[in-house]
Structures are given as structure tokens and as C-alpha cells.
Amino acid sequence: MRIIGLTLAITAISGSSLSTAAFALDLYVDTRTEQIYAKPGPGRVHLGSFVKEDAAKAAEKSAADTTAATGDNASPKTADIAAGKTNTADLTAVRKEIESKSKIMGERLASDIASLEERVKETENVHIQFTDSAPHFASKDGNFTFAINGRMQAGSQYNFINDVLPATGSNLPNELNSGATLRRARLGVEGTFFKLWDYKFEYDFSRGNGSVASGITDAYTRLNVTKPFSIKVGSFKEPFSLEEAASNRYLTFIERHMSVNSFVDNPNTYKTGIGVNYAVPRFQFGVAFQTEPIGSWSAASTSVNAAGNVNRNNGSGDSSWEGIGRITGRPWMEDETRFLHVGISAGHTAVNTQYNAAGQIATTPSAQGGGGGGMAFFAFPGTNVDRTNMLNTGNLSVGNKGEPGSRRIDSYDRFGAEGWLVHGPFSVQGEYLRTNINGLGYDDEHFTGYYGFASYFLTGESKAYHVKNGAANRIKPRQNFQWNGSGWGAWEVAAGYDYINLNSGIIRGGQADMVRFALNWYPHPNIKIQNNIIHVLNVDTAGSAIPRTAGFHNADLSAFLTQAQVEF
Incomplete structure (x- = not known):
């Protein structure tokens, strides 16, 4: 720095003897080392152009106009040096001034770079991200989000014991059939505004x-009044049953248990209405007022139209409706791997049965009910x-x-009690469910069901x-599964x-009644x-008026089931 400053001074002092013409000297500062240079280069910032006039021309002008700097960064001290009026103090002042300006410009450059990096981060936030392996979009201010979800479940069934009664008359065989299927193929969108x-x-x-x-499952809008408390309107699951509340993506066995299927899932748990939910880590409460499911595929659909409850046209009658709720909590909880969950559910459902002018049910319902009125339960x-x-x-x-x-049937009432203990890799779960039938010709008829199972993670x-x-x-x-053997995923029995x-x-x-066994792998x-094995212990269908149901009396059934699932 001293050598450069001295060179500048010598040039300014002796320049008058070299030429009578004015000349300009451009100076540059390196923002990293703060060195002054006379030539541009990488990382160097232009300080300004400094001009010296010869002595003859300087004498013709006033002292104030003797020297001039054409750059914005020139100063009186610099002008004095250029005019030959210099001393050690002037050189020191010029050097300090240049160093100060170079430092300021370096700090400004660093600030600009930091600001640019922040802008880049903000820009990245509005681009696609992956949450739980699903594409997720969000606005910069977080007011709007949009995500895509989906699942695919491909299953197979092989019946290795299949002893049933022979079919009668023109009925088809009663044996269960082996094969493969796409059990579920769902695609959806969700987000916030x-x-x-x-x-x-x-x-x-x-x-x-x-x-x-019938393909519509969830289709709702929800207002989150507070973080725990929300209100939703549209098509959504009934708040009933522990196993039904869990997504089929997270079931321990491939299919839900018979009582849950019969009393909750088969009537189509996705119904249209309004619901209120409150949930904190140790307590949940949900109630809903709902009508019928959207599509025709359901014993709970009473519309006479082929599309089901999309509308109530053509004399379908009023929609069936229900009030239903569930309360759950974790009275004992050490952490998220050690807790006891308990809960109860209850609901009342009014059923529409529509008759035509001749007093007949409006259309011919299937054996599973629906299609004009009534209701059926099956498993x-x-x-x-x-x-x-069966x-x-x-x-x-x-x-x-x-x-x-x-x-x-005019209505039915459902009740449920549930329990779930998790203690590290070990867990047990069970439920008891009951459905009471109300209506003309019925007197305290009711159905019951229960299940229980234990599971253990071999990998902890x-x-x-x-x-x-x-x-x-x-x-x-x-540890996720790796081909090199460093991770094997999670294994559950x-x-x-x-x-x-x-x-x-x-x-x-x-x-x-039946037993189930499972081996699940989560890579x-x-x-x-x-992988599931199911074995039916006993079937009693004596007295059934339905030929197919009667054909399963005392059946001996066992099957090996598989399901491969990808979900996001």
C-alpha cells in the first residue's frame, strides 16, 4: 500500500515535467485484500479517475480550479497531490481515504451477496418440495399450500383349504376364488389457504x-379455528371405531376385522355432512352429523337412481341421516412409544325405505340392501x-x-369400545362393537362382534x-432397506x-370366528x-334364506394373502 501511495505521489509531483497535457489515472481496490491497483482485475472495484494538469495551465486558473478529479470519488487532497502541492501528511490522508472507501465498498458487496443468497432461498421455497415422498408446493408467505397424495395396493389370494357346500339349482359355485387384484388405486390433492x-x-x-x-372418498373443506379445534364440511369418514379411524395404509392386517367391516366400512364410512374435531396428544373428540354416501355402491345408499345419492331425484325420498361421535384418550403415556389408548364410539342412523304407489319398495334392492331403501349387514x-x-x-x-x-328397518344404533396398548416394539389392540336394529317387526334384534390381536417388531x-x-x-x-445389506427395513409379526x-x-x-397371522415388511x-394367513374356525349360517350364505354353513376355509403397497 505504501509503495503504491508513494508511486502515486511521485507521479503527481513529477508529471508536470513530462507533458503539458492533462492525463487521468484510474484506481481499483481489491475487495478482499484492500490493495490498490492501477489496472482492473477479478474482485477489483473501480474507485475513480484522478486527473493532473501541467503547471502552466494551473497558473492560469484559480487555486480552486487548479486541479479536478473527473471521478465521483476524487477529493481536495487528491487534487492537491495532482497539482504538485503535496507533503507526507497529504499522502497519508489520501491513502487513508482510499482505504476507507475500499472497506466501505467491500462491506457493501458482502451485504449485496448476503441479500442475493436470501432472495435465492426465498425463491426456492416456492418451488416443489418432497414431504413424505410426496410433491408439495407452497407460496413464499406460507398462505397457500398444495400437495398430491396417492396409494396403490396390489393384492393376491390363494385358497389352500376351500371346503364349502355344493351349489344348488342354477346358483354359481360357493367356493372362494384365488387370483390377484388392484385392491385400491387412489389419487388425491390436499392443501391449505x-x-x-x-x-x-x-x-x-x-x-x-x-x-x-362411488370412487369419491374424502372431499371436504376444513376450518382450523385453533390448532386442536376444527370444523369440516363435505364427504369424510365417520368418527367411529379405532380400526376404521386408521387409514387402510397403516393396518396391521390386509383387511379390517369382520365386525368393523360389517358395521362401519361396508355401509361406506365416507358420508356427506358436517363434523367437529378436537385433538391434542392425549385426548381426541369428534362428532358429526352426516347423511348418505355419494355413490350407489353401499348398503347405506337408498336413492332409486343408478348414480346413488348424487341426488334424490325421481321419488327417492329423504336422505338417511345420522348423528355419530367418538371420544378417545391416552390416560397412560410415557412417550410416543409407550402408551395406553382407550375410547368409545356411538351413533344413531335413521334409514329411508321408499315405497311406490302400490306399497312396494321403490326398486328391487340387492341382497346387500340399498337401491331404493332398507339396509343390510354382511361380512x-x-x-x-x-x-x-360369507x-x-x-x-x-x-x-x-x-x-x-x-x-x-327405520334406524340402527351402534356402540363401540376400544383399547390399544403400545410398549416399545410390542402392542395389543382390540375392540367390541354392537349394532341394535329398530323398526317395524323388530324387537331388540342386535348384532355383536369383537377382535383382538398382538404385534411385535423384530427390528425394534x-x-x-x-x-x-x-x-x-x-x-x-x-434403517431403510439397502441392497448392500446395511439396512433391512422394519419387520413385524x-x-x-x-x-x-x-x-x-x-x-x-x-x-x-377366525384367526389371522401376519408377517409385514416395511423396507x-x-x-x-x-403376508397374511387366515383360517376360519367356525361358520354357522343355518336358517339363512340366501343360498350363497347358506352354502358356507360349516365351511372349512384357509387362504394365503399378499399385498404390496406404495403410498405417499
């Missing part, structure tokens, strides 16, 4: 035997490809209006808890018992491979 509202829409392309409206033995109803009450609205012996993981749903959540392996009774009073739907949080 203005941070207070969220929404979800999901469609299942394999649901309802291809019926368009299959936990299989995933051939889900033929038990079936048939439509509980029977006969013409006012005829002797006719019956009509624990069951995960979904606070908002008060149910099971996604399993995250301690489970065994359980399942019972249901659809015989009560004049209703002969049958009763059955990654978004991938699950399930």
Missing part, C-alpha cells in the same frame, strides 16, 4: 365396481381378492307396505400414533382372533409388503 383453511379431495379408481360417484372372511359375503342378513326392509309379516420399531385421528400412523423403519354374530331374533345372518416408510 390463508393458513386457516385446508381441503382434501381423493378419488379411488378401483372402488364401487367402477361407479364414478366376508378377511380375504382381499374374493370378498364374497354372512349376510339380507335387506332388513322386507315385503310390501302394510302386508302381514312385512318388516322395515414401535407402532406410531396419529394425534388428529387417534389411531395408527405410518411406520418409519430405524402379528396374530389375532376375530368374531362376529349376525344372528338375532328373526334375523339369520349367520355367525363366524421404507412409503412401502409395505404384507
